[in-house]
Amino acid sequence: MKPKISVVVPCYNCEAFVGRCLESILNQSYTELEIIAVNDGSTDNTGEVIRRYLSDGRVKYIEQPNGGEAAARNTGIEAADGEFIGFVDSDDYIDPQMYSKLYEALCETGSDMAAANYNQVYDDGTVKAAYSTMSGRVFDIREDVLSYWVRVCAAAHPNNYVWSRLYRTDVIGRSGIRFEKYVHSADTLFNFKLLPFIGKCVLVNEGLYNYVQRAGSGIHTVAVKKNIAELYADTFQELADYYNDNHFDRFKCVLPIHAYTRMKNVFFYSRLAGIPDDETISNLAQSWKDRDIFKYFLGEKI
Numbered sequence: 001m002k003p004k005i006s007v008v009v010p011c012y013n014c015e016a017f018v019g020r021c022l023e024s025i026l027n028q029s030y031t032e033l034e035i036i037a038v039n040d041g042s043t044d045n046t047g048e049v050i051r052r053y054l055s056d057g058r059v060k061y062i063e064q065p066n067g068g069e070a071a072a073r074n075t076g077i078e079a080a081d082g083e084f085i086g087f088v089d090s091d092d093y094i095d096p097q098m099y100s101k102l103y104e105a106l107c108e109t110g111s112d113m114a115a116a117n118y119n120q121v122y123d124d125g126t127v128k129a130a131y132s133t134m135s136g137r138v139f140d141i142r143e144d145v146l147s148y149w150v151r152v153c154a155a156a157h158p159n160n161y162v163w164s165r166l167y168r169t170d171v172i173g174r175s176g177i178r179f180e181k182y183v184h185s186a187d188t189l190f191n192f193k194l195l196p197f198i199g200k201c202v203l204v205n206e207g208l209y210n211y212v213q214r215a216g217s218g219i220h221t222v223a224v225k226k227n228i229a230e231l232y233a234d235t236f237q238e239l240a241d242y243y244n245d246n247h248f249d250r251f252k253c254v255l256p257i258h259a260y261t262r263m264k265n266v267f268f269y270s271r272l273a274g275i276p277d278d279e280t281i282s283n284l285a286q287s288w289k290d291r292d293i294f295k296y297f298l299g300e301k302i
Helices: 018-026 046-051 069-079 098-109 141-153 169-175 186-197 218-225 228-245 249-272 277-288 292-297
Strands: 005-011 033-040 059-064 084-087 113-122 127-130 138-140 165-168 200-213
Touching: 005 018, 005 069, 005 098, 018 033, 018 046, 033 046, 033 069, 046 059, 059 069, 069 084, 084 098, 084 169, 098 113, 098 165, 098 200, 127 200, 138 141, 141 186, 141 200, 141 249, 165 169, 169 186, 186 228, 186 249, 228 249, 228 277, 228 292, 249 277, 249 292, 277 292
Parallel strands: 005 033, 005 084, 033 059, 113 200
Antiparallel strands: 084 165, 113 127, 113 165, 138 200
């Protein structure tokens, strides 16, 4: 019997699409699964929809007061029994072969983490493939962390999401890393805090995850509701402090590149939200002044 894969699905007011999400996981060719659906204080019929799938013994249902996506994912991690763990957002869906292919790639390469590419799916039915050119590439993180970071964070289509990955559960357990309560950039922070505990990562150059682009989703509204330049400065500082405090010095080489990608993303999401560039520049000047992210961006020694 193959080892179990735990799949954590954080759910909040997602009655319209959580069924499609769960069915895509239940229909995986890799059948040794447990699906942990965490209802994070939904006020709609999300719970009722999830309960329809409890007849399949692989589905676990947890209810908790609303604490945000990070809290829901952390609850799922604590409840996971599988040797491997993945994450799927409730408004997305996955290819039937996703976990089979990620599991096979992990086993064949002896990696601790496997990452797939993804497709962007729009409301009008348009599907845009976000492919890299690194099929089968294996990174020894401890020896070549800089190449890995450039590939996943500084590429034309950055891919540092947790939902595109399959992890060995014991790596997450050993690290003690959990999700932080940031509105945006929580995936990046989680993955890069985890890097010092990972031996190898393998990239699978197939679009196995379908990332649905909803106009009202958090990623498309965060720049309107918050100063995203300040948010990026805060998450960058937390990562830099984490590397410094734990003496992960060999990983600090990636921070100037990370600062550069944060700058690019500030403009990208601000423009997506319709914020004029002069306002974005003002936000950057106010939020990054005297912050380590700006010093790393300038290449200063810290």
